[in-house]
Amino acid sequence: MGLPQPDLCKATGRASRKHDSSWSRLPFAFRVLLCSLVVISLVLYKSCGSAFLPICHLPRFWLAGSCSGLAGSLPPDVNSTTCPQWAALQPTKHRGLSEDLDVAYNSEDFKQKAIQALGDAVRVPTESYDDNGPVGEDSRWDTFAELHQVLQATFPRVYESLNVTKVNTYGLIFQWQGSTTAKPYILAAHQDVVPVDGQTVKEWKHDPYSGHYDGTWIWGRGSCDDKSDLVRQLLAIDSLLKQGFSPARTLILAYGFDEESKGIEGAGHLAQYLEETYGRDSIALLLDEGDLYTDIGGTVFATPSISEKGYLDVQITLSTLGGHSSIPPSHTSIGLLSRFIAAVEDNPHPADLSRTGTPFAMTQCLAAYNPMYPEDLRVLARKAVTDDGALKVLQERLLASDPLYKAMLGTTQAVDLVEGGVKVNALPERASAVVNHRIAEHSSVGELQQHLIDLLAPVAVKYDLALVAFGNNVTCGGSGQVILSDFLGAALEPSPVTPTEYGPWALLQGSIKAAFESSPTRNSSKVVVMPYLSLGNTDTHSYWNLTNHIFRFSPSFDTDVYNGLHTVNEAYRADSLNEGVRFYTKFILNVDESDLP
Known part of the structure; x- marks a missing residue:
C-alpha cells in the first residue's frame, strides 16, 4: 500500500x-x-x-x-489535515473569573453541593411513557411539578435572575438576557427519565429513586440520562451569577420533559415557542446531551455528535379470510407475513462510506490519533481521502472489523414486534410486524419507503395480494391485502449535518480542550475532538428551524456511567459533576466573548 x-x-x-x-x-x-x-x-x-x-x-x-x-498515530497536540484540531480556548475578557471558578469547582464544598443537587433531582420519579396522553389529560405528568419545586429550591438565584417561562405546563425556558443584539444560543437537556420496570427493582443496589451517594456514585434513574447535564448547567449559571457575571449574548436554557418517549409535548412545544419568539435561524448554536469522552489506548477522544440518523417504524399488516384450521389454505396470514419479513431481512440496505459523511470524518480522526488503530488500516484511510479504490477497500475493511460500522454507514432494519392469530383452531385473519429503521445520514424517509415498495411489491404479486403502501395503492390482488404504514406516525428524517469548520464547531472544540486541559485531575493532558454520528435521536430534532449549528455532547467519560443508560443500577460518578460544570462555564464565557453573529 x-x-x-x-x-x-x-x-x-x-x-x-x-x-x-x-x-x-x-x-x-x-x-x-x-x-x-x-x-x-x-x-x-x-x-x-x-x-x-x-x-x-x-x-x-x-x-x-x-x-x-x-x-503511527499523532499525539493529541499535533494537528492533522484530515482531523483538524483547534487549540484550547480559554476565556480572555473574563479570564480572572474563569480561573476563580476553576478553584471554586475543585473545592469539597462545591462537590457536596453538586451531589446534593443531583440527588434531589433524581429523587423525583419523572418518568415518561410511550402511551402518555396530552398534558392536562394524563395525570402521570403531574410529577414534573414536584421536580420544578425542587429545582427552584435548589437554584433560587437562577430563578430570581433569569426570566423563567413554562411552556405546555412542564417545559422550562430560562432566558438570561444579554446586553447586545448578538444571536442568542441554547443549552438544552431533558427532565424526564425512562420508567423503571417494577420487576427489576430488587436488582438495584440502591432504590432507583433514592439519589443515594455512596462516596463515589450517585445512584438512581436519571442520574446519567439526563439530570446530570441539567443540574450541571444550572450549577454553572448559578456560580456565574454568584460572581456577578452579566452576559453580553443572551443565553437560553431549554428543558423538555418527554425526550424518552415522543418528544412532542416537551421539546416540540418549546421549539414552537422559541421560533415564535425569536424567529427561524435566530440561534447562534445549540448544545444538547450527547456522546462522551472515551480513552482509547491512552488517548482521550471527545465525541460531539454533529448529526443524527433518521427514524421510521414500518408496520406490515396482512389481512386474509378466516376459517377453520381443519381446512387451511396453502399460506395463512402469518405464513404470508413471514415471506415479507424474510424479504426485508434478506435484502439489507447497502452501506456507503461517503467522503462527505460524518462516519468518514470520524474514521479519519481515529486513523490519525488512535494509537490502537491497525497500521495498514491507518495507511488505507489516508489514501482513501483521494483514492476511490482505497475508499472502497476501506469501507469493506471497516464493515468487517466492527458491527458498529454497519449501523453507521447504512440504514438499519430490525423486526421488533410480531403479532397474529387469536385461537389455535381458527385461521388468523390478521397478522402484523413492525420493522424499526434507523435511516442513514445520506438517505431519507422517502427513499426508505420506496425501497420497501420496490422490494415487497413482487412478493405481493406472487401471492395475489393487494399492496397498499403508505396510503397509495400499489398492486391489486384477490387473496388478501398487505398494508405498509408508519407505525405511530413517528417518521423522522436524518438531521442536517452541522458544519465542522471555523465558527461554532471551533468554539465548542476549543472549550472542550480548555476545560479538559485545565482540569486538576487530568494533569494538563490533551484531548482529541472528533465529529460523531448519533445512532439515536435527541430533543434536537425539534430545533432544526432555529440553527444550523446543533451539537450533542455530554462532558463526561464513558467510565463515569456505572452500568449504562436505561437499565438496572444507573449511577453517575460524583467527581464528574465538577468537571462538567467547569466545561459549561468555559463554554458559556467563550460563546459570550466570541465574534459569532
Missing part, C-alpha cells in the same frame, strides 16, 4: 523530531514556503490590536500543534 504521505497541516510550530524524516523528504522550496506562511501568520497575530479583532480572531482558534508526517 506504500508509505503514508506526510501530514501537511496548517498548524504553527516546528516539525516534531519524531517525524523529521517525513519533513525532510518534502521539497526544500515547499518547506520554505510553508514555514514562511507560518511566520507571517504569527506576525499578524502578534500585531493585531482591538481595532482589527474581527479580522484577527482566527489565530485565537489557530490549529494546534506542529506539522509532521504520519508515522
